[in-house]
Amino acid sequence: MLKPTYLIPELPPAIELETKPVLKALAKANRALAELKGRAATLPNQGILIDTLALQEAKASSEIENIVTTQDELFQADLEIDGPNSPAAKEVALYRDALKLGFDHLRQSDGLITNRTLIAMFQLLKGHAGGLRDTPGTALRNDTTGEIVYVPPQDARDIKTQMTSLESFINLDQDPEIDPLIKMALIHHQFESIHPFPDGNGRIGRILNVLYLTRSGLLDIPILYLSRHITRTKADYYRLLQAVRTDGAWEDWILYMLGAVAETATTTLELLEGIRTQMASVKSRMRTELPHLYSQDLLNNLFRHPYTRIEFVINDIKVSRQTAAKYLDQLADAGFVNKHRAGRSNYYVNADLVRLFLEVSGGK
Numbered sequence: 001m002l003k004p005t006y007l008i009p010e011l012p013p014a015i016e017l018e019t020k021p022v023l024k025a026l027a028k029a030n031r032a033l034a035e036l037k038g039r040a041a042t043l044p045n046q047g048i049l050i051d052t053l054a055l056q057e058a059k060a061s062s063e064i065e066n067i068v069t070t071q072d073e074l075f076q077a078d079l080e081i082d083g084p085n086s087p088a089a090k091e092v093a094l095y096r097d098a099l100k101l102g103f104d105h106l107r108q109s110d111g112l113i114t115n116r117t118l119i120a121m122f123q124l125l126k127g128h129a130g131g132l133r134d135t136p137g138t139a140l141r142n143d144t145t146g147e148i149v150y151v152p153p154q155d156a157r158d159i160k161t162q163m164t165s166l167e168s169f170i171n172l173d174q175d176p177e178i179d180p181l182i183k184m185a186l187i188h189h190q191f192e193s194i195h196p197f198p199d200g201n202g203r204i205g206r207i208l209n210v211l212y213l214t215r216s217g218l219l220d221i222p223i224l225y226l227s228r229h230i231t232r233t234k235a236d237y238y239r240l241l242q243a244v245r246t247d248g249a250w251e252d253w254i255l256y257m258l259g260a261v262a263e264t265a266t267t268t269l270e271l272l273e274g275i276r277t278q279m280a281s282v283k284s285r286m287r288t289e290l291p292h293l294y295s296q297d298l299l300n301n302l303f304r305h306p307y308t309r310i311e312f313v314i315n316d317i318k319v320s321r322q323t324a325a326k327y328l329d330q331l332a333d334a335g336f337v338n339k340h341r342a343g344r345s346n347y348y349v350n351a352d353l354v355r356l357f358l359e360v361s362g363g364k
Helices: 020-040 047-064 071-079 087-108 115-126 156-170 180-194 201-215 227-232 234-247 250-289 296-304 310-317 321-333 351-361
Strands: 148-150 338-342 345-349
Touching: 020 180, 020 250, 047 087, 047 201, 047 227, 047 250, 047 296, 047 351, 071 087, 087 115, 087 201, 115 156, 115 201, 148 234, 156 180, 180 201, 180 234, 180 250, 227 234, 227 250, 234 250, 250 296, 250 351, 296 310, 310 321, 321 338, 321 345
Parallel strands: none
Antiparallel strands: 338 345
């Protein structure tokens, strides 16, 4: 049996966490996150952010695992007309669903993040009823050379014990010694080092980040996703994860995660402001050009579903199929959306919103 190459410590590690560089980075990250939280609260329907940004996070997080899809495939999959058009789009859609499942569990469990929730997300992501690793042999290898770079815990009892301890640390409230953003960095490293599942640990670990920020009150809803930053700095991410294990380089790891929070909060705020501006513009135009058609619920639908269809309008604004089809065709005729055909069904694209995602996130 492989021998673990890192003795996983109890959290928090027995070192000085709030060094001067960390405190400086922490102040910047907290300011950016507070501004994002405040601006998000002013949006008429925050559910729009959960639905639209969750898809963007799913795409970016899956890219880290070399699961690549396009924006068009991604939104086509969300239409659920004939199911996702590609295996990659299916994987991305499952990640989005796992993220939303985790947030639902968080709201239903008095703000606790439990191992039961993590296992439920894993099962949804992978499509089977498995759980924590229970057989030895797992080793993480260099993608290029095949060399083993890290061996996580191998014994099933050890994995369960480590995850029970991590669950307690996550849900320990009123710990004035550790800022929540530093704690998030510690939690993420510990989870990835335990590597508790046979597969999908990176994606589950990234969902855990935003669930913890929401649990800690730094966000009201899970809208800060670090995956785009990690994708761009993938080599640094894995190098710094391993440097903690080999050299105890916690400060460098914490600084990396704080920088990711600050940058991502700023980018997400830019996207949020773009959505707000577009919604205000479309609202004004609809009231002027299609006053008989305008409703806040219909407006919300166009921004919750960048690619929308008749069934979405029926569900969102509670109208008949005939009325929903008429609304969407009128919106298309007036240039608010672009009408497309898929098989026997039509779908309607909020092209300006999709363009905003491409501009801000650098997506394809």
